[in-house]
Amino acid sequence: MTVPTDAELDFVDDVAAFFAAEGLPFIAGRVIGWLLICDPPEQSAAQLAEALQVSRSSISSTTRLLTPSGLVEGVRRRGERQEYFRIAADGWSRMLASRYAKTAAFRQVTERGLDVLSDAPPERRERLANVAELYRFLEGELPALWARWEQRRS
Numbered sequence: 001m002t003v004p005t006d007a008e009l010d011f012v013d014d015v016a017a018f019f020a021a022e023g024l025p026f027i028a029g030r031v032i033g034w035l036l037i038c039d040p041p042e043q044s045a046a047q048l049a050e051a052l053q054v055s056r057s058s059i060s061s062t063t064r065l066l067t068p069s070g071l072v073e074g075v076r077r078r079g080e081r082q083e084y085f086r087i088a089a090d091g092w093s094r095m096l097a098s099r100y101a102k103t104a105a106f107r108q109v110t111e112r113g114l115d116v117l118s119d120a121p122p123e124r125r126e127r128l129a130n131v132a133e134l135y136r137f138l139e140g141e142l143p144a145l146w147a148r149w150e151q152r153r154s
Contacts, residue, residue: 002039004051011037012052027054028062035072035087042075042084070094093149100142107135 004012015033020026030052035043038051045059052059063085066072071091074083088094110132117125 002051004034004038008037025062025065027052027058028065030054031059031062031066031085032071032087035085042086044082044084048085069098093153097146100138100146103135103139103142107132107139110135 012030012033015036016026016029019029019032031048034048034051035041038047043051045056045063048054048059048063049056063072063074067074067085069091070088071094072085073088073091074085076083110128113128114125114132117128
């Protein structure tokens with residue numbers, strides 16, 4: 001296993017700070033950051049804990065948090081009981097696709113809110129109407145953007 005350099009750990013912490021600003025725990029961002037640059041690209045919980053100087057229980061909690069999004073995946077090697085973690089080959093795409101899929105669902109929530117406020121003065125409805133309009137726009141535009149991304153990838 002590669003021992004991270006100070007510059008690599010600085011990068012890992014930059015990634016962590018970015019994701020912390022997005023609402024993820026700092027350690028989750030550190031795991032993402034390290035998995036982006038580590039060698040080998042698949043790391044056991046023990047390797048992650050050693051490289052990041054955190055407890056294995058912290059790594060365990062963090063990997064349980066990160067794997068449902070599809071960004072980080074656990075893999076097993078034939079003949080080994082140990083699980084290894086890596087950034088999934090299409091993990092970023094899967095994570096973003098999942099977020100984009102929620103666009104229609106949240107637009108529907110905002111539409112229900114506008115129905116609830118149908119008799120309210122326009123000033124009261126304005127904030128929610130702006131959000132609904134944004135999500136209508138995104139719902140219409142994201143499929144074409146995604147199609148262009150898929151075409152570019154292939």
